[in-house]
Amino acid sequence: MLPQDKLIHLIKEQCEKDRRISACMMYGSFTKGEGDQYSDVEFYLFLNDDEARDFKSSEWVKDIASYDLLFFNEYGTEVVVFSNLVRGEFHFLPESEMDMIKSFKDTGVFPDTDSMFIYDTTGRLKALLDALKGDGPERMTSHHVNFAFNNFVNAWLMGVNVLKRGEHARSLECLSHVQKYILQLMRIREKNTERWLNATKNLEHDLSENAYHAYVAITSRLDAAELYHAYSNALRAVEELIHVLGDQYPFDIDLVFTHKLRSHLNDLFSA
Structure with missing residues (x-):
């Protein structure tokens, strides 16, 4: 027992x-x-x-x-x-x-x-x-997709800006929010949204191998170079999600906007 x-x-x-x-x-x-x-x-x-x-x-x-x-x-x-x-x-x-x-x-x-x-x-x-029996709340909706994309942008931009300022610890904290919203979008793409509120739970088994490796690529230690690559990979993951989910859901951001974010990231670290 x-x-x-x-x-x-x-x-x-x-x-x-x-x-x-x-x-x-x-x-x-x-x-x-x-x-x-x-x-x-x-x-x-x-x-x-x-x-x-x-x-x-x-x-x-x-x-x-x-x-x-x-x-x-x-x-x-x-x-x-x-x-x-x-x-x-x-x-x-x-x-x-x-x-x-x-x-x-x-x-x-x-x-x-x-x-x-x-x-x-x-x-x-x-x-x-x-009364709790049956299906849970529907997560695969335009509202949830748009919410996750928009909040990704918010967390990503704050994380990149504080990284440039030299606040590496704060940038790492922001990255955890970036990861959360990307995982929610990945779960929508893979039609696996039962653990929406705790998106990392059982992640090793819930997501496909490709999605899991994409998540690994947006993790980082408390190191400026690693954080830069994590934020860059996060944008890459979101651009892929925009491409895949764009035919199914309307949302506010597009690839033109993510390219602007990428230029912002690269401009910050070009010096």
Whole structure:
């Protein structure tokens, strides 16, 4: 048994014996058949409204298993690093906010909502999870293609400009955004958009060999010359995507504009 499976079982048991917990659901890799020894465990727990204010999540988690670190990340998610170094994410919310589960439908595909169900005393959780079944949001649209192309330009131009200024670390950070939008466009080209919001997940298996090598070419170390080549290769990848997707989707940029960007890149580094 994986340590994650043991934790999931312990969390279910803890919910069943704690009258303050109204319902609990799991999300993430273990609900998609992708969980392994490297995966996190991730939960939403809904509390009786009259118990929510005084609820001490740190004490509740400690009763499950020992941990070395517990904190809130930048998204307001409670992150736990258990003593066996399994990472957990917990959201403790009042029962009255359970309808927020409906918003998950816009984030992706949920192939097995039964595995998301952990515990419920309200009679509402299963129906909310069942509503998530079926196809996820449509990503292969003109809106999404145009959004990705335009945001690529924004990230690319900022990255090139700060690179010229000598802010190599900031340019490398911008490059990660460039990569994100190119990956989204690659996933549209290859009709593989299930992991739209986390475009690098399972990338080694989701993309074709050619697409993967094109992605490798837009990665870089913190080195000015490597960054220059990464931004140049990013333009090349986007020009190919414009050529392939142009017959299927309308979008704002064209090859004339990318040639202007390339001149801008080359002018910056011609000296």
